[in-house]
Amino acid sequence: MNRAAQVAREDVLAFINAATASTGQREFASTAAAQTLSVDFLHEYVLGNYRDLYAATLALDVNDHNAALIMANLLGVPHDNPARREVEGRLIAARLATMPPQRVYRLFTRLQKAGVNNSRARAIIRNWVYARPAIALDAIKYRRGLTAAARHAHLRLPDEIGMVLFDWKRPNRYTTPLLETWRRAHYDRSAITDLPYTVAEGFAARRGLKRETLLTKVQLTKAERLRLAGAAKRAGVTLETDLGTQPLTRLATYVLSLERSERGKRLEELTTALRASANRAAGVHRGTWGRVVTVGDDSYSSYGSGTKRRRPLAVALAVHYLAEALASEHHGLWLSHQGDPLLVHPQGATPLGRRLLDGLALAPDRLLIVSDGWDNDPPGGASEVLRVWRQRLDPQQNTKIVHLNPVYDPDTYLVRPLAPHLSGVPSVGIRDGQDAVTLVEIARFVTGEASFDDLVVYLDSQVARALGRAMEQEEL
Amino acid sequence: MTKDEVFLVDLSGLLAAPAQTWGAVRLVPLLREAPVGGLRLHPRLYGPNSLSIVGVGPRKAYISYIPHGLVATWSRDGEPSVTAGTQLLAANQAPTELFQIAFRKRMARQLAPNQVRFLPLHLAMEGFLSLGFSGPPTRWPEWSRRAFQDGLSPRIEHSWSGKELGLDDALRVFEIHPGQCGVVVYFGDVLAAAFVVPHADHYRLLHPSLVENFFGSELIHHAAHANVGDLVAHLDDDADPATDLADLGRRLEVATEQWRDLHTLMAGGLLDVPFHSETVYRMGRFTLNRFHPDFDLTGENHIGEAITDETGQLAYLSTYRLSLPQTKRCYLLSVLAENDWHLDNTAAALNTDRNSLVRRLDNAGFGYLLKPDILAIARRPLD
Numbered sequence: 033m034n035r036a037a038q039v040a041r042e043d044v045l046a047f048i049n050a051a052t053a054s055t056g057q058r059e060f061a062s063t064a065a066a067q068t069l070s071v072d073f074l075h076e077y078v079l080g081n082y083r084d085l086y087a088a089t090l091a092l093d094v095n096d097h098n099a100a101l102i103m104a105n106l107l108g109v110p111h112d113n114p115a116r117r118e119v120e121g122r123l124i125a126a127r128l129a130t131m132p133p134q135r136v137y138r139l140f141t142r143l144q145k146a147g148v149n150n151s152r153a154r155a156i157i158r159n160w161v162y163a164r165p166a167i168a169l170d171a172i173k174y175r176r177g178l179t180a181a182a183r184h185a186h187l188r189l190p191d192e193i194g195m196v197l198f199d200w201k202r203p204n205r206y207t208t209p210l211l212e213t214w215r216r217a218h219y220d221r222s223a224i225t226d227l228p229y230t231v232a233e234g235f236a237a238r239r240g241l242k243r244e245t246l247l248t249k250v251q252l253t254k255a256e257r258l259r260l261a262g263a264a265k266r267a268g269v270t271l272e273t274d275l276g277t278q279p280l281t282r283l284a285t286y287v288l289s290l291e292r293s294e295r296g297k298r299l300e301e302l303t304t305a306l307r308a309s310a311n312r313a314a315g316v317h318r319g320t321w322g323r324v325v326t327v328g329d330d331s332y333s334s335y336g337s338g339t340k341r342r343r344p345l346a347v348a349l350a351v352h353y354l355a356e357a358l359a360s361e362h363h364g365l366w367l368s369h370q371g372d373p374l375l376v377h378p379q380g381a382t383p384l385g386r387r388l389l390d391g392l393a394l395a396p397d398r399l400l401i402v403s404d405g406w407d408n409d410p411p412g413g414a415s416e417v418l419r420v421w422r423q424r425l426d427p428q429q430n431t432k433i434v435h436l437n438p439v440y441d442p443d444t445y446l447v448r449p450l451a452p453h454l455s456g457v458p459s460v461g462i463r464d465g466q467d468a469v470t471l472v473e474i475a476r477f478v479t480g481e482a483s484f485d486d487l488v489v490y491l492d493s494q495v496a497r498a499l500g501r502a503m504e505q506e507e508l
Numbered sequence: 509m510t511k512d513e514v515f516l517v518d519l520s521g522l523l524a525a526p527a528q529t530w531g532a533v534r535l536v537p538l539l540r541e542a543p544v545g546g547l548r549l550h551p552r553l554y555g556p557n558s559l560s561i562v563g564v565g566p567r568k569a570y571i572s573y574i575p576h577g578l579v580a581t582w583s584r585d586g587e588p589s590v591t592a593g594t595q596l597l598a599a600n601q602a603p604t605e606l607f608q609i610a611f612r613k614r615m616a617r618q619l620a621p622n623q624v625r626f627l628p629l630h631l632a633m634e635g636f637l638s639l640g641f642s643g644p645p646t647r648w649p650e651w652s653r654r655a656f657q658d659g660l661s662p663r664i665e666h667s668w669s670g671k672e673l674g675l676d677d678a679l680r681v682f683e684i685h686p687g688q689c690g691v692v693v694y695f696g697d698v699l700a701a702a703f704v705v706p707h708a709d710h711y712r713l714l715h716p717s718l719v720e721n722f723f724g725s726e727l728i729h730h731a732a733h734a735n736v737g738d739l740v741a742h743l744d745d746d747a748d749p750a751t752d753l754a755d756l757g758r759r760l761e762v763a764t765e766q767w768r769d770l771h772t773l774m775a776g777g778l779l780d781v782p783f784h785s786e787t788v789y790r791m792g793r794f795t796l797n798r799f800h801p802d803f804d805l806t807g808e809n810h811i812g813e814a815i816t817d818e819t820g821q822l823a824y825l826s827t828y829r830l831s832l833p834q835t836k837r838c839y840l841l842s843v844l845a846e847n848d849w850h851l852d853n854t855a856a857a858l859n860t861d862r863n864s865l866v867r868r869l870d871n872a873g874f875g876y877l878l879k880p881d882i883l884a885i886a887r888r889p890l891d
Binding site for chain 2: 060061331332333368379380381382385386389392393406408409410411412413415416417419420421424425
C-alpha cells in the first residue's frame with residue numbers, strides 16, 4: 033500500500049470513529065468545548081480532502097449530532113460535479129428520513145443562521161417538511177424549528193399552519209382540532225392535557241397545573257415514558273412502560289439510572305427486557321458468533337460526565353447483552369464487578385490487563401472490549417497483554433479481538449486505542465451498543481488488513497444500501 | 509510537649525499501586541490490606557472566603573486561609589471505626605458570602621472527651637514557622653532593636669493552592685482503588701506531598717479536599733512541565749518470550765510488584781530521612797505529632813504531621829515539601845541557633861566570612877534583623 037493511500041485510510045477512519053463516538057458533550061476527562069473544537073476540525077479537514085468519502089459516512093452509523101454537522105457542511109459548500117451533488121443530495125435526504133425531527137429542525141435553523149440558502153438546501157428542506165406525516169403536530173411541537181424552516185426555504189404551508197407559526201392570535205378558532213386545542217390551552221387549563229407532552233409541559237408550568245395531573249392525563253410517547261418513569265414515581269404516578277420494545281442502549285441507560293436495590297428487586301423483569309431488546313438488535317446475526325467473551329469497563333471513568341451520565345457503562349452493558357444474543361456461548365467479564373451484570377456500578381481503577389488475561393484464558397472465538405481506553409492498573413497492561421498475545425501466543429489470529437470505545441479523545445483526534453502500535457486489535461468508536469454488529473465490520477479496515485481501496489468499496493456499498501433502502505421506502 | 513524525638517515515615521502496611529497521571533501530575537495510590545481501627549477522620553469545612561487567625565500561644569497567632577479542619581474521633585478499645593459520611597452533614601457549616609475573619613483557638617483543640625479538631629498541614633506549617641521565632645537570645649551588638657523586641661514577627665511564607673498547580677483536574681479524573689487509604693503526589697515527577705488516612709472510606713471522603721492543600725512555590729515550575737506520561741513495563745521481548753497465558757499473568761504480577769519498588773525509589777526523600785518530631789496531642793493509643801527534617805540544602809525537605817498508634821503504625825500523614833528559599837531560611841535559622849546567634853561563629857560554621865553571611869541573611873529576607881550599618885557594609889559592591 034502506498035503511503036498516501038495509507039494516510040487517507042487513517043484519516044477517514046479517524047473521522048468515522050470520532051463522528052461515531054463524539055457528541056460534542058462533556059466527557060469524563062475532557063470538556064464540551066474541547067470535544068467540539070476537535071471534532072469540528074476533523075470535519076473541516078475531511079471535507080476539504082476527501083469530500084466524497086465525507087458524504088459517504090452519512091450511510092454509516094455516525095451519530096445524529098455529527099450527521100447533522102456533515103449535512104450542514106455539505107450543503108454549505110456545493111460540490112462542483114453535478115452527478116456527485118445529486119448523490120450527496122440523495123444521501124442527505126435518506127439520512128434525514130431516519131433522524132429525529134427535533135434534530136432535523138435544529139439543522140435547518142443552523143442552515144438559516146449560517147446563511148446557507150442555495151436551491152439544493154431549499155429543495156431538501158422543502159421535501160422533508162412536505163413529507164412530514166402530521167404537519168400540524170410539528171407546527172406546535174417544533175414551532176420555532178418549523179418557523180425557521182418556513183421562513184428560510186419559502187415553504188408553502190397550509191393556511192392554518194402559516195397562521196400558527198406567524199400570527200397565531202388572529203383567528204377566533206382553528207378548524208384543525210390539534211391547533212384549536214393548542215389555541216385554547218393558552219386560555220383554558222382543561223385543554224392542556226390534550227396536547228403532546230413536551231408542549232403541555234410548558235403550558236402546565238405557566239398555568240400551575242400539577243405534575244401528577246399532567247402525567248396521568250397526557251399522551252406520552254414510548255421514549256417519554258421511559259425518560260419520565262423516575263420523575264413520575266417521585267410524583268406518585270405509575271407509568272406503564274413497555275421495556276422490551278425500547279432500543280437496547282436507551283434501556284441500558286434506564287436500568288443504570290435505577291438504584292441498585294431497585295435493580296435487584298426487578299432483576300427478572302429488567303433482564304427479560306434487555307434480552308428481548310438485544311435479540312431484536314441482533315436480528316439475523318443471532319447465535320452466529322460462536323464463543324464470545326466481553327470485557328466491560330466498569331471503572332470510575334465509565335461514569336462519563338454530568339451530561340452523559342453513565343453512558344460508557346450503559347454502552348458496555350448493552351454490548352454485554354447483545355453479545356449474549358449473538359453468541360452460541362457467552363462470558364461477560366467486568367473489571368471489578370462480580371455477580372449479575374445488571375448491578376454493575378462505575379467504581380475503582382482500570383485493571384484491564386488482568387481481566388483480558390481472564391478473558392483470553394476462556395479461549396473465545398471473539399473478544400469484545402468496551403472501554404474508554406484509560407488503562408491504569410498497571411498503565412499499559414492491556415496493551416502489553418494484547419501485544420504478547422498477538423505476537424507470540426496467537427499469531428494466526430484465531431481469536432478476533434475488537435476494542436469498542438465510547439469516548440472520543442479530543443487531544444489525539446482518536447478514540448483512545450488500547451494497543452496503538454499493534455495491528456490485529458482495532459479500536460473503533462461506538463455510540464449505541466446495538467451498532468456493535470456493523471462496527472465489527474469497520475474494524476477490519478482499522479487493523480490494516482484491508483486497503484484504502486477496500487474502504488472506498490465498502491463505503492460505496494453502504495451508500496448503495498442506504499439509497500436502495502430509501503428508494504424502497506419511497507415506493508411503498 | 510515533648511521535643512525532638514526521631515521519627516521515620518514508615519509506610520509498612522501500605523502498598524503502592526500503579527500511578528495515574530494527568531498532565532504534569534502523577535498520583536500514586538497507597539492501599540491498605542486492613543484499615544487502622546479505632547480512629548476516624550472527617551472534614552469540617554470553613555467558609556471559602558474566610559481568613560483564619562489561630563491563637564497558638566500567648567500573644568502569638570497564626571494567620572492563614574484555612575479551608576477545612578479535620579476532626580479525629582477515637583475509641584479506646586480499638587473497635588473498628590465506622591464510615592464518617594454520616595457525620596459529614598452535621599459537621600458542615602453553611603458557606604458564607606462575605607469575606608470573614610474567623611478566630612480559632614489552637615492548632616489542635618479538644619472538642620469532646622474523645623474528639624480533637626486540628627488544622628491539617630497548618631499544624632506542620634506553624635511548627636516550621638515558629639523555628640527561631642523568638643529571635644537572638646543574647647544581645648550581640650549586630651542585631652537590630654526590632655530583632656530583640658519582636659523576634660521574627662511577622663514570619664511570612666507563601667504557598668500555592670493545589671488548584672493553581674492543576675491538581676483539581678488530576679484528582680477529578682483519578683480512579684480511586686478499592687481499599688485505597690492514601691496517595692503520593694508528584695508534580696513533574698518531583699515528590700510534592702504524601703497523604704494517608706486510617707480507612708478507605710475516609711480517603712474517599714477526603715480525596716476531593718486534597719485540592720485545598722498548599723504547595724511550596726517551586727512546585728509551580730514542575731507543574732508547568734508537559735505530560736509526565738505513563739511508565740509502561742514491557743512484559744516480554746525476543747530474548748525472553750512469554751510461553752503461555754499463565755506465564756503472561758505471572759509477568760503482569762511481577763510488573764505490578766516492580767511498580768511498588770519504583771515508587772519507594774521515587775519517594776526516597778521522604779522515606780529514608782530521619783525527622784525531628786514533636787508530639788502535639790495524645791488521643792488514647794494514638795499520637796498526633798508534627799515533624800521537620802535536618803534542613804539539607806542539597807536534597808528534598810519535607811515537613812508534615814502524622815498520627816501513629818502505639819506500635820508506630822501510621823494512621824494519618826500529611827506532608828509539605830519546602831521550596832529551596834524556605835529551606836535556606838530554615839537552614840540559616842538553625843545554624844544561627846546552634847551558634848547562639850553569634851555572627852562570626854555562625855559564619856565560621858558555614859565556612860564563610862561575616863559579610864557573606866550578612867548578605868545571605870539579607871537575601872533570605874532577614875535583613876530587618878540586622879542593624880543598618882552592618883547591612884550597609886555588606887551591601888557595598890565588591891571591588
